[in-house]
Each structure stands twice: as C-alpha cells, then as structure tokens.
Amino acid sequence: MDAFDVSNKGVWYPLNLLADAHLLEYHERSKHRVNCYAPGPMGLDWATQPDPFRVFHSAPRMGLPLAADTLATRYNELRRGVLPPAQKFDISTLAILFELSLGLSAWKSYGAQRWALRCNPSSGNLHPTEGYLLCPALSGVSGGVHHYLSRDHVLEHRAAIDDPQWDEAFRGSGVLVGITSIHWREAWKYGMRAWRYCQHDCGHVIAALSYAAAALGWQTRLMEAAGDDVVTNLLGLNRDEDFCVDEAEVADALLWIGDPERLPDLERMRTALNQATWHGSANPLSPGHVTWPDIDSIQRATYKSCTREPTPRHLEPRPLPGLPALDLSFARIARQRRSAVNFDAKARITDAAFFSMLACLLARSDTPPWNALTSLAEVHPVLLVHRVDGLEPGLYVLVRDPGALPPLRQSMRPEWLWRKTGPDYLPLYLLLPYDLRGAAKLICCHQDIAADSCFALGMLARFEIALKQPWRYRHLFWECGILGQALYLEAEAAGLSATGIGCFFDDEMHGLLGVQNHNWQSLYHFTIGGAVADPRLSAFPPYEVQP
Template sequence: MKSEAVFSYHERTKHRPERSAPAPETMDWANQPEPFRFYRGAEVTRFDPEPDACGLSALELFAGPPPSPAPVTTENLGRLLRYSLGLAAWKSYQGATWALRVNPSSGNLHPLEAYVLMPEKKGFSVSHYSPFLHGLEALHTLDGENTHDTVQGVPLILTAIHWREAWKYGERAFRYTHLDMGHALSCLTFAARMLGWSVQIMDGIGSDTLTRLLNLDQVSWPGWEEEKPICLLWIGPKPPESGLTARLEASVPSPCCTSPNALSANHRTWDAIDTVDEATEFPSHWAFAGLPPAPMAPRPPLVSAPEWPSGKATAESLLLKRRSAQGYIKETSRISLSHFKGILKSLMPGNPPFALLRQPSAIDLLFYVHNVEGLPSGLYLLVRTQKKARLMADLQRPFLWEEAVDDVPFYFLEPGDMRRLARLVSCNQEIAGDGAFALSMLADFEMTIQNTHYQYPLLHWEAGMIGQSLYLAAEMAGLAGTGIGCFFDDLIHEHIGLEFKAHQVLYNFTVGVPVRDARITTLPAYAHVDKL
C-alpha cells in the first residue's frame, strides 16, 4: 500500500542520537548542483528588478483589510515573483559569492522551479521563471480558447528537483523539498497580498497532467536531474474561471524547442526518495479534505501596542530582509509578551497563508520558552488543530495544561529551563537553546496518512508555511528566525509521552537576536543583470 511506503520512508529517515538518517558521508563539492535552471535557446523577457513600492506597510501584510486589487499586468506579475521567488541579495566572503532568495530553502539549495502559464487569445504561453535573471524564459504554448477578454489571473506550476537537496542531505531530502514548498507557498501568498491578489492551490489535476503540460516528459536529461511537478496554483485578483482544470487537461503543448542546463556531472542514487515520491504523487481529480476556497479577508490585529519594531517599514523591505540566523546572542535574546502574543496570533489557522490548504489544520506547536517577558520558562503548546482533548489523551505525561495567554489557545505544560532539551532534540545545535524561544511542529500524522497517502507532502507544506510566517513575524519583532531540519524525532516524542505514532514532529524552529558576521558583505540582488 502507498501509505505503508510513506510510513516506512518517514521512519527510515529519522535522525537518532546513535545514527543519522542515510546521507552522504562527505560533501562531494565537485558535483554540487547548479542552483539556477536555465533553458538554452529560450527568449527571455526580463522584469524590472526594482519596481515601485505598492504602498503597503510591513504591518499590513499581517493585519487589516487587503488592498484594492491591482490589474494583472506583466509589471505586477514581475512584482509578485520578485518578492516571492526572486533574489533578496548576494553575499560575499573572501572572494566567494552566493545568492540569497526571498523564499527560504534547506541549506540554501533551492529544489523548486516555477513555470508561468500566461493566458493568450489561443490558450497559454508557458515560461520558466528565472530568479537569476528575474525574467521569463519562453518555452512553448498550450492550444485552446480563453473565455475572458481580460486576464483574471495567472496559473503557475511549481516543480521539484530532489537531487539539489539529496546531494547534501541524502534520503531526508524529500522531507526538505516539501518544507521548501511550504516556504514558497507562504512567500507567494504574502507577495500576492501586496497586490490585493489571492493564491489558490488547484486540486483536481494530477501529476501526470502537469508533467505533460510542461513537456517535462519530452526533455532528455540525466534521470537524477528530472523535475517532478508538485502542484498547480491560481494567482490573481479573481477566482479561476469554471472549468479551468478541464481546459488545461484538454490542452496540447507545442513541441519543445529549448533544453535545460545540466546541474551536475555525476550523482548518487537514493532509491528511497523515488519510492516515496511515487507513493505520494497526486492522482487525477484529487481533492482537499472539505473546506471551500477561502476568500481574501481582513487579518486579525496582532497586538495594538507596543509598536512593532519593523511595522512601519514597507512590505517589500520586510520580504527582502528575511534571513536565516546562523547564531544568537544568548544574553539579549528576549521578546516582549505583547510581540510574542502577536506571533502566536499570526500562526493560527484561517489566516493567510494557511487558508491555502482548504482543509483543517493538522499541526500543533510545542514551544520551548527560554526568555519571553512575563512568561515562566518552560514547555508550552499552541493548539492549532482544535483537538485539545485528543492531545491531552495522547501526551502521556502529567502536564499542567494551564491557559498561558489571553485570546490564544496557548497552554503551559511544565516549568523549567528548556534550553538543554531544545538543543538536545535539535541534533545538539546550540542555536536552539540560545534564542528567546524554540518550537517543534507536531503533526497529526498516522490518521492523516492512512486516510490519504498524498497528504504526506501536504503536512510538510503546512509546516513550511508556519516556518515562513515565523521568519517574517520574527523580523517584525526585531529578531530573526531559523528553521532546523535536523532533529531527533523520537526524543521529542519520548519527552512529551507520545507512545504511539499518531503524532510526529516535522520541523523545528527557533527565534532570537542574531549574531551579525561583519566579515560577510551584502551585495545588491540584481546588479549582475546589467552586466549580462
């Protein structure tokens, strides 16, 4: 059964104190994958890398009514991509340079690619988005008719190249790829909000159809560099027209006239990734678990006072500012209760980006509180799933379950200094204990996967969305976050008394005052484009 393949993969790829998940023993630097995909022979349409500001403040990304919808134009599409999947900056140290993107990625390896289907009078034109060029590489067309005289929105397909992550992380790369998918979905949602647009995941269209629409089955490339389509999105000010997926399924792509660049000369095969990828492919006419598409709605206020340190900054500057902290200043890593409460509110289901999944939330958050003003240090739980009674039964420990914060289902479980525990369960990484707080994302796992095998990636998407919301909320509070993909799954389960596999941790995260490395120089994101 496909669900059994998922359970087997998840168990096999757990890190344990006595051994890590299967991964390369050394870094094969000669075969490090190229971080950017290019298509030889493609005509490139470049966007303006520094578009005018939309007028939205950073705080308005999180609270208040959405702005009036902007028209769907090439300029606004470029703005959306610039502040979701584009480059944020370049870094330089001792002659080495590397790019940072707006969307976070495990190890800065970026396994995702994006393809835009621009509506035309006859069907769609298919283009690959190049973050390096901040432009569209024209690939081919899809025949068909459009039913609207004006463009109502744009379909966008996200794909994955597992090899980019597997080069470093081995079998666990499938997990990290789908966490990155959640990061990207969150980034697209926040960037769309700047334009008064919304993002919708289009269920009802399978992986095989998306492969055909992108001509990925016609490309001759090494097997390990194969791209796998993940999902189809609709992005724009209005909902997609009725019958869009059926029209796409009936579309016929024109022949390939371009070819992608090679990413590595050699590779190492990880059969476990291929097995779980095949087991979790979206079938034709798949569907979410029952909630209708959520309209864009006003976001609840975070907190009224004190002022958020980055609240008056522009929305664009906040999205470009996000960084993964490399270390924290333990002595000053603290957060006010007001800002902490605002972060908790921003993580609750129903808000963008979480409404994107159109099904009940499956992830609760276990907090290791180190230094939150007004809260005792200890272990806490933010109940996002509305399943408190079940959690109380499943967590086989005599926890306190005391309400800790007004207006938020945040419960004090046990007092104590959790710094050592946070470090220990995060593969002994100091950063987990040096911040203001850390957390583990606890998924309603067994029941979810048994019911629908392709929910395994969706659980990671939700975890990645939570991660990106934490990144931005931390920046709003004058702090910085970092995702922790290396953790000892079962040590966390053991500490909270989980005796069964009903719940599983999918992602750890931590927030604090970052250490700034003055030796590293920050360079503009797109100064290189003028030299090409």
C-alpha cells in the same frame, strides 16, 4: 481494488497498503537519532555540487522589470488581512510577484566565494524548488507556460500556445503558478532526508507567493484537487527529452492567483497544450550523481491522483494580531528575511509580541499565507520558551484547530498541565513550567541556536491522516513550511531573526512530549532570537552584482 504482489510469492496486497508501508518505512529510516543520523553522503563532493539555477537553453526570454520598490503595501496590513485593491495582471505586477517570492534578495561573499540569497528560504541554501507561470496573453506577457529564472529575473517561454481554449480556461480572472522540486539538489548534501527538506521548501514557496500576491491585492488558492499527472503535463515535466536523466523535476503544487470564486478549467488547458510549441532544454546541474532509491520510493508512495474539490472550511472571526515593533513595507521585509546562523543568547521578547506572532499562525479568512489552503490546520507548534518577558519558561502548545485538542491531550503525557495561557482568543496551553534550553539543544542535533533563542519550537503534525491518504504526507510538510515562512516574517517585524531547523532528533522530541505512536509526529523545527552577524561576510544588492 488494485493490488500488487510485493514479494512475487503470490501474496497480494492492496496498493494503498503498500503506499502506507513505504511511507512509514521512509519516515522511520529518514529520522535522525542520537546514536545514528539518517543515511547521507559520507562527505561533500564539491566537484558535483548542483548548479542552483535551472536554465532552459534556447527558450525565448522575457526580461522582467525590477518594480518591487514601487509597491506601497505594508507588511502589517497583510498580516491583518487588509489587502490593497487588486492590481491588473501585466508584466509589471507579475514581475513584482516573482521578485518578492522566488527572486534574489542579495548576494553574499567570503573571500573568492560568492553566492545568492533568495526571498524564499531553503535548506542549506540549495534551492531545489523551481517556479513556473501559466497565463493567458496579458499586457507585456505572451500566453503559455513560462519558467522563472531568478538569477536573471526573467521568464523563459517554455510553451507557446495559439489556441483560444487556453486563454478562455483562465476565465479572465487570474494566473497559475506551478511549483516543482529537483530532489538531487538537496540529496547532494543531505541524502535520504533531502526529500523532507524539499517538501519544507515547497511550503515556504507557497507562503512566499501568497504574501507577494496579497501585497498586489490578489488571493491565492492551492489547486488541491489536481493530480500529479495533471500538474506534470501542464508544466511540461513529462518531456523527458528536455531534461537530464538524473536531474528530473517532479510536480509539487499548482497555485491559483486571482479570483477564488472563478477557478481555471485545467482540462481545457491540457487540451490546448496538445497544440503547444515547446522551447528549450534544461541545463545539466552536475557532472555526477548519487542515486537515493528511498527518495524515489517515497515520491511514488505519495503520488496524488485527482481528487474532489475540498469543502471550504469555515473560519471563525478572530481578533487582529497586535502591532509589531517595526512598521516595514512588504517589499523590504520580504528581501531582508535571512536565516540566522547563531543567536546571542541575550535577546528577549515581550509576551505581547510573542502572542502577536502566534496569532499570525492561526488561519483567518482571505489572509496570507493561510488563504492558500482550504483544509483545516493539521500542524500545531510545540514551543520551548526560554526568554519571553512576562511568560514562564517552559513547554507550551498552540492548538491551531480546536478539534485537535482532545486527540493531542490523549497522545501526550497524562501529567501535563494544559493550563490556558495568554489572551482569551489565543489557544495557547502551558504543559510544563521548566528551563528547557538543554532539551532544545539536544533535540536539535546539539545545536546551540535552539537554546540561545527567545524560543524554539517543533511542529507536531497529525501523521495518521498521511497513513490513510499518503499524498497528505507531502501536504503536512508544506503546512510546516508555511508556518515557518510566517515565523520568518514575524521575527523580522519584531526586530529579531529566525531559522528553520531540519536537523533534529525526531524521537527525542516525541519522548519529551510522551508521544508513543504514529498518530502525531514532529516534522520541522524552528527558532527565533537575536542574530549574531558574521563580520567576515560582505553583502551586495541582488541584481546589481553577478558572480
């Protein structure tokens, strides 16, 4: 077993135990507490605010058509697993894939300030996530590695590959999308806790890509067996000469979009890359930087090596979710999604609509966004219900995997009711009937939006699996982000709005539930309600106005 002398005093520890220790240290140090927030910048240095758009200067560009409005797919079809016939992979369909997942959704302005919104949400609208396309030669698209620049809706050709092994590795059945993070973009504002938010954003992107791919009739699978080194090499992130020292990108995930029964040969792709011609160098994002060693430490601690392909999960058939209030096209709902800033404390939702939303958080075979994952559900929403007609206000939990019910009950307060509530097919349990608006506001860093909603929730993750396999810490946050993206779209379809909440007092939530150890931890919070529009802001179409 590999070992390391952590103290240079002749005391040797297995590397996996060191990773556990660094993980737990980061997790505890990055918690917000009522009397002390996690370490962050003392103030915002606006002169060093990172550029939200990464550009590879001198890389050949390929303009993409704005074709999303030609897509007929309805959102309700996707949420019920009714996908259209698979379209062919070409420049038009790939343009739609990126436009409705990582593309811009609008520009907004206030006075002289102007900023972009995207289909994928991000903490503080800072967007640490970058997207890459890896593809064989297709109609209108050269084979190789491309970076997607959302600002201009173009592909930047990072690596040109003239080797038949590259095209053969895709087996004629799909493309790959790589997801990376630039931690500095989030750390500029949020400091140590920024790494958590980068992982949330990665989860949102996985879900956004899964929905957009499904709208084109394509399935999505996370390439879970691939190690970080493999993804790093495939995306060219190991080419230090192409990046600024303090603005490196790190590998997050690799998604296969296409036939899930014919996965690509990553080793053949890596071999073909040896003959690639690389183009472009990354633009500097900031004139100055602040180093957060804890972020580097947790990134190293959660390093993932290559693992075996996971055993496919068996999903029991589930009833289809009820129809939402609005029947929207997927293109419209993907672009109208917004993160609410304030709620009106008046909007209500029916219990039927609430149950329908929750049903979409349960995995169903080949249904987005859960078709991207092959592992069992490890994150379970704990709901603080305020304004749901026909449902008693109180504390509820949605147990997304039946095998999690016994350990969840054992880890929480013994006095909880655990009363089955709602339709038979929905694993929803009432723990405590009570008005929890004050508790929701307190837990979410005293933010009114958690109390003024129809309901708020915390995402309780099986943290113990990360202590055994530290790379799963990242995957738990991704699962939270995927849940969040599903809730965003469900809120829009219900005529409401939603917002993810990264600022919450971790242990206040645990104290409410009675969680006393690290078997379970709350990793993300969320809230849905009636948004209050800000009349001071002006909005513009995404690709008709440039700053």
